Amino acid sequence: MPPPRILIVTAVTAERDAVLAGLERGDGADGVEVLAAGVGPAAAAAATATALTSAASREVPFCLVVSAGIAGGFGQPLGGAVVATSIVAADLGADTPDGFASVADLGFGNAEHRPPPALVRAVAQAADAAQGPVLTVSTVTGTDARARELATRHPGAVAEAMEGFGVAEAAAAHGVPALELRTVSNAVGPRDRAAWRIPEALAALGTGCAAMLPVLRAWEP
Numbered sequence: 001m002p003p004p005r006i007l008i009v010t011a012v013t014a015e016r017d018a019v020l021a022g023l024e025r026g027d028g029a030d031g032v033e034v035l036a037a038g039v040g041p042a043a044a045a046a047a048t049a050t051a052l053t054s055a056a057s058r059e060v061p062f063c064l065v066v067s068a069g070i071a072g073g074f075g076q077p078l079g080g081a082v083v084a085t086s087i088v089a090a091d092l093g094a095d096t097p098d099g100f101a102s103v104a105d106l107g108f109g110n111a112e113h114r115p116p117p118a119l120v121r122a123v124a125q126a127a128d129a130a131q132g133p134v135l136t137v138s139t140v141t142g143t144d145a146r147a148r149e150l151a152t153r154h155p156g157a158v159a160e161a162m163e164g165f166g167v168a169e170a171a172a173a174h175g176v177p178a179l180e181l182r183t184v185s186n187a188v189g190p191r192d193r194a195a196w197r198i199p200e201a202l203a204a205l206g207t208g209c210a211a212m213l214p215v216l217r218a219w220e221p
């Protein structure tokens, strides 16, 4: 039987190359496609949906989709890994005098996707990753006030990034489970681009994906 096919979606080519390099150092990338979809949830959703549709039409469907890349961490060490217990659309909704109302609060649909909990636990153990909600935002947080607002609204959040919810929406539309694995390049908070540790986070991303892959290959939904 051919190995289950897995789609890994990154935002930029540096992340894709880091994932591929990590997989090559590990068990190899057999049955895995790694895509650089662009930055933000819209680009991520469009590219993921296109890849899923194309694979299904060629009768080589994907059984699992992973949003992978670097991220801002909430209280996480730089270079550390996180796995999403929920993939949350953190700024999709409406501002109101009583605070933010999510699309779910507004009755317009889903504001989060929950990956299979047992798979999340197994991946977190294999990749030595923290677990918790990972927020998808369209604007990188740049102030303490915004960081506190997000952390208060999403207790236990471990990271914010810009693509997970788009990837998960596309996967859900195809009935395919989605995961999010991130490595921390910076702290969520006051903007300090000089403090971002992108090379370290990219190296950790490759290592994390290599550690995750055997778990995904062994997973039976």
Ligand SMILES: O=C(O)c1cccc(C(=O)CC[C@H]2O[C@@H](n3cnc4c(=O)[nH]cnc43)[C@H](O)[C@@H]2O)c1
Pocket (backbone or CB within 6 Å): 011, 012, 038, 039, 040, 069, 070, 071, 072, 073, 137, 139, 140, 141, 160, 161, 162, 163, 185, 186, 187, 188, 193
């Ligand atoms: O420095 C900037 O002004 C800036 C504006 C938009 C995007 C960026 C990125 O470099 C983000 C690229 C990529 O990395 C993920 N990421 C990393 N850290 C964070 C964060 O603290 N908050 C949100 N996203 C983050 C994200 O998924 C992007 O794909 C820089």
